[in-house]
Structures are given as C-alpha cells and as structure tokens.
Amino acid sequence: MAHDLVPHPRYENPEPGCEVTVEGDITKQHATDVVYAYYDIYTDQLLTCRKCERKFYFFAKEQKYWYEELGFWVDARCVHCFECRLTMHKVKRLQKEYERLQKLKAPTQSEVKRFRVVAKTLIKIGCMKDKRKIDKLG
C-alpha cells in the first residue's frame, strides 16, 4: 500500500505496477573498469531501509540525479530511506559543528550558547553520551 511507504518531498510514490522509468545517459555516469554496469534506463525501485526497516522507493529520477548530476559511482547503492538519510546528514552537521566549537580557545557568549544547544541535541538523539562535556565550555 502506497501510504505505508516512507514519503519523499520531491517525488511521489507510484501505485504498485506504475513504477516510473527514465532513460539513462551513460556518458554522464561514472563506473570503474571492474564494475562495468551503466544504466540505460532507471526504474523506480522498492527497497527496505537498513536503519528503520520501512519500505521506500529509490526513484528513477532520483537515481538519474545521483549517477548523472551528483557524480556518484554507478555501483553506489541506496540503502537508507529519505528520512533516515536526512537525519544522518543533520547528525553529521551537528557533530562537525560540535567539534569546531569545542576547539575554540576563547569562545564568545553566543558560541558557548550554541555549543550547549548542539551538545544537548546530540545527547537527545543518542549520538553523544557524556553530559559532562557540555560544561567544558563556560
């Protein structure tokens, strides 16, 4: 059932049997000599997310974007649904910010404030365990 699927903000989940097909441009795709597997056509693929285990579509248009616009290798696989990918990107950004703020020798008041927010968020989502680290600054 289409409504049980993880939604994607840019693409609409197809009805079963109505998966979309998009033509591939192999001149824009990147493959190693070992993995010679270009895409002549892309088709909406129904996959299971490795993290939340929900079903999601890896859309034909999304595949074309990955392999022809973003320059991903053709053997790169999509294993996480859009929502999990978004969460992971956010976490990565927060962790980077946390590291940057942690290294500041003389942080401003707003930087200290921001550091606490970032650290608290990371703890809340279970990506940082040591609460005492928050008090390190200020």
Ligand SMILES: [Zn+2]
């Ligand atoms: Zn997921």
